[in-house]
Amino acid sequence: MGCVGSKEAKDNGGAKPAKQVNDAKPEKPVEKPSAGASEAKATDDKKKEPPAERVIPQGEPIKLDELDEDFILFEPIEDHYELGEEIGKGGFSVVYKAVRKSDQGEFAVKCIKKKMVEGDDIKLLRREIQIMKKLNHPNILKLYEVYEDDEQFYLVMELVKGKELFDKIVERGMYSERDAANIILQVVSAVRYLHENGIAHRDLKPENLLSAGEEENEIVKIADFGFSKSFADEGEKLMTSCGSPGYVAPEILTAESYDKSVDMWSVGVIIYILLSGYPPFYADSAPALFKKIMDVKYDFDDSVWDDISDSAKDLIRNLLVKDPSKRFTASHCLEHAWVRGSAANERQILKMNRDNTKS
Numbered sequence: 001m002g003c004v005g006s007k008e009a010k011d012n013g014g015a016k017p018a019k020q021v022n023d024a025k026p027e028k029p030v031e032k033p034s035a036g037a038s039e040a041k042a043t044d045d046k047k048k049e050p051p052a053e054r055v056i057p058q059g060e061p062i063k064l065d066e067l068d069e070d071f072i073l074f075e076p077i078e079d080h081y082e083l084g085e086e087i088g089k090g091g092f093s094v095v096y097k098a099v100r101k102s103d104q105g106e107f108a109v110k111c112i113k114k115k116m117v118e119g120d121d122i123k124l125l126r127r128e129i130q131i132m133k134k135l136n137h138p139n140i141l142k143l144y145e146v147y148e149d150d151e152q153f154y155l156v157m158e159l160v161k162g163k164e165l166f167d168k169i170v171e172r173g174m175y176s177e178r179d180a181a182n183i184i185l186q187v188v189s190a191v192r193y194l195h196e197n198g199i200a201h202r203d204l205k206p207e208n209l210l211s212a213g214e215e216e217n218e219i220v221k222i223a224d225f226g227f228s229k230s231f232a233d234e235g236e237k238l239m240t241s242c243g244s245p246g247y248v249a250p251e252i253l254t255a256e257s258y259d260k261s262v263d264m265w266s267v268g269v270i271i272y273i274l275l276s277g278y279p280p281f282y283a284d285s286a287p288a289l290f291k292k293i294m295d296v297k298y299d300f301d302d303s304v305w306d307d308i309s310d311s312a313k314d315l316i317r318n319l320l321v322k323d324p325s326k327r328f329t330a331s332h333c334l335e336h337a338w339v340r341g342s343a344a345n346e347r348q349i350l351k352m353n354r355d356n357t358k359s
Contacts, residue, residue: 001171013061022049022110024102024138026263027167040150042098045075046348056185056189056190056334057138057139057186058137058189058193060109061122064152069144069165069336071129071130072126072129072146072147072153073145073146073147074147074148074149075147076147076149077109077147077149077154077156079226080101080102081098081099081100081101081107081156082098082099082101083096083098083109084096084097084098084099085097086106087108088110090224091115092112092116092117093110093112094110094111095108095109095110096109096111097106097109097159098156106159107144107156107157107158107159108156108157108158108159109154109155109156109157110124110154110155110157111152111154111155112153112154112155113151113152114150114151114152115151116151122174125153125347129143129146129153129155131197131198131199131336132199133146133353135194135197135199137189137190137193138186138219139187139189139190139193139219139220140190140193140194140221140222141156141157141158141160141210141220141221141222141223142157142158142332143156143158144156144157144158148166158221160210160212160223161212161308162211162212162213163210163211164206164207164210164211165183165206165209165210166206166209166273169274172317177275177308177309177312177347178341179218180274180314181325181338181339181340182341183218183220183274183339183342184270184271184274184333184339185334185339185341186219186220187204187209187220187222187230187267187270188267188330188333188339189219189330189334190332191204191222191264191330192329192330192331192333194222194260194336195260195329195330199260200259200260200263201222201263202262202263203266204222204247204263204266204270205246205247206270206273209222209223221264245286245289245290246269246279246281246282247265247266247270248262248266248293249262249265249266249293249324250265250294250296250322253290253293253294259324261324261325261329262324262326263330264319264328264329264330265320265321265327267319267330267333268280268316268320269281269313269315269320271312271315271316271319272320275304275305275308276302276304276305277304278302279318280298280316281293281297294322296320296321296322298320300313304336307347309338309343311338311343312343313335314338315328315336315338315339318332318336319333
């Protein structure tokens, strides 16, 4: 919430000021404030200053006509890296911590089994990996090298020594709306970078966001591109049904063609959960959940929303919009006062229940 200023002193009921007489006693000299008092006043004035807007992270643009043709190395990854403990697992892959033999540098290696990708999809996967290798943004997990053998692809990636974003929030306990805005600015900055370079993520959710560092120095990275898809033209539509149930946009559920705006719906869901501790759409069964999503049936009725700024609610309302053409884009989000940090309040938000965030 914004700072509340002190109430001005009332006048004497509107009465006229008394006339000055010649024999009036001289006014008491005004005492010069002490150094300590001056410092205290300066501190108070500083507290009343509006928060500075955050700087939006930038990335290097991709030139599709300059993609590396020899980006995949057809040689044993074991010759260069020593794979260690398993640090992650998904439906299509397993991630291991790895050490580069040449300099003992630490990385994460994602192993994708080819049998999980059929026919011509192998070519598409290679194309997606080729593009991903070119991505360079501070809030996107960096892909350094790619190896391939008869059975698997091996993606050598940046190792983030942190945790899934929401696990870290649960561990930290209380945090402020302004902290949440800092997180979202980084996520949306990365999403805008992807969209500008012709990539839709299609599976944004808390489990795919990694966090390292603390408070103002916290860095959030988008980590999993298992469902990502490139699109050549601004108006190109995507068709494959994908994503995680609680975070998918209505147009995916209705099996319609869709575009990159599905990512912005997911961002809206993530913001809602960050601020309330529970998802906007929930039900006892998948069909009931999907109906609520397609009907865009959510609210701010819970008492937890009483202390959340109107600016935050405004942003959510502009993201959880059924018509993709009316939904905020990433650029719209980055222009919003709440994301820039000037409208998010400092009130502490309730402790989060990690179970409520799982898709």
